[in-house]
Amino acid sequence: MSRxxxxxxxxxxxxxxxxxxxxxFVLSFLFYFVKITYNATTGFLFHYVNFLGSRAxxxxxxxxxxxxxxxxxxxxVREKIINRYPLKQLLFTSESSQGINFKALSPQxxxxxxxxxxxFKQEFSFxxxxxxGLIEYESESFLGREPTRQECLERVCKSMEEIxxxxxxxxxxxxxxxxxxxxx
Amino acid sequence: xxxxxxxxxxxxxxxxxxxILLLAVIVVxxxxxxxxxxxxxxFSAESPFFQVFKNQxxxxxxxxxxxxxxxxxxxxxxxxxxxxxxxxxxxxxxxxGN
Numbered sequence: 001m002s003r004x005x006x007x008x009x010x011x012x013x014x015x016x017x018x019x020x021x022x023x024x025f026v027l028s029f030l031f032y033f034v035k036i037t038y039n040a041t042t043g044f045l046f047h048y049v050n051f052l053g054s055r056a057x058x059x060x061x062x063x064x065x066x067x068x069x070x071x072x073x074x075x076x077v078r079e080k081i082i083n084r085y086p087l088k089q090l091l092f093t094s095e096s097s098q099g100i101n102f103k104a105l106s107p108q109x110x111x112x113x114x115x116x117x118x119x120f121k122q123e124f125s126f127x128x129x130x131x132x133g134l135i136e137y138e139s140e141s142f143l144g145r146e147p148t149r150q151e152c153l154e155r156v157c158k159s160m161e162e163i164x165x166x167x168x169x170x171x172x173x174x175x176x177x178x179x180x181x182x183x184x
Numbered sequence: 185x186x187x188x189x190x191x192x193x194x195x196x197x198x199x200x201x202x203x204i205l206l207l208a209v210i211v212v213x214x215x216x217x218x219x220x221x222x223x224x225x226x227f228s229a230e231s232p233f234f235q236v237f238k239n240q241x242x243x244x245x246x247x248x249x250x251x252x253x254x255x256x257x258x259x260x261x262x263x264x265x266x267x268x269x270x271x272x273x274x275x276x277x278x279x280x281g282n
Binding site: 036039040043111112113124125128129130131132133135136137138139140142144 | 227228229230231233234235237238241242245246270272273274
C-alpha cells in the first residue's frame with residue numbers, strides 16, 4: 001500500500017472570512033439606521049431653534065421706521081437666536097456644503113405664511129452605497145408677526161384724523177401711545 | 185547520477201503569486217459589480233430605492249405627516265384642510281388699514 005501525500009485543504013479561515021463579510025454588512029445596515037436616527041435628532045434641535053426664532057420674530061419691535069422693522073427683526077433673530085446655537089458642529093458635512101440658511105417671511109413679502117424658515121443640508125447616510133448624499137431639510141414655523149408700536153401708532157393716528165384732519169402731520173405721534181401695550 | 189546533484193525546484197513564491205493573482209481577480213470582480221447598472225439602481229446615492237426614503241424623510245421632517253398619493257401637487261394637508269381652507273390664522277384685511 002502506497003502512502004498518500006495528498007494535501008488536505010484546511011477550512012480554518014473560512015469562518016473568519018464569513019464572519020468578516022457578514023459583520024461588515026450588518027454594521028453598515030446598523031449604521032444606516034443610526035444615521036437616520038441622528039438626522040431626526042439633529043432635526044428636532046433645528047426645529048426647536050427655529051421655533052425660538054419664530055417667537056422672537058413674532059414680537060420683535062425696533063421702534064424704528066415701519067419699512068425697516070421686518071428686516072431688523074430678521075437680523076435680530078439671526079444674530080441672537082440662530083447663531084447662538086452650535087448648529088454647524090452637529091452636521092457631518094463640510095461647512096461649505098452645510099447650507100444652513102435662515103430666512104424670515106414678512107407680512108409684506110408673504111402675507112399667508114408669516115414666520116421663519118430654517119433649512120440645512122445633511123448627509124442622508126454614512127456610506128454612498130447605502131443611499132448617501134446630501135439631503136436638504138427645511139424647518140418652518142409660521143407664528144406670524146405682531147403689529148409693531150409704529151404700525152399701531154399710524155393706525156390710531158389715521159382713525160383720529162377722521163375727527164381732526166391733519167393731526168398726524170402737525171402733532172407728535174408719541175403722545176397717542178398707551179403705556180402698557182403696543183397701542184393697538 | 186549522485187542524489188546530491190539533483191536540482192529540486194523550489195515552490196517558495198508560489199503562494200505569493202497565487203495570492204496576487206487571486207486578489208486581482210477579486211478586485212476586478214468587485215469593480216465590475218460596483219459599476220454595474222443594476223447594482224447602482226439599488227445601492228447608490230441616486231438609486232430610486234433610497235430616493236423614496238430620502239423624499240419621505242424630507243417631507244416627514246417639514247410637515248410631520250405624509251401627503252396621500254391623491255393630493256400630490258396640491259398644497260400640503262398641514263397647510264389647508266379638506267375644504268381647501270387655510271389652517272393659518274390670517275387677518276381679514278391688510279394691516280394697518282384705513
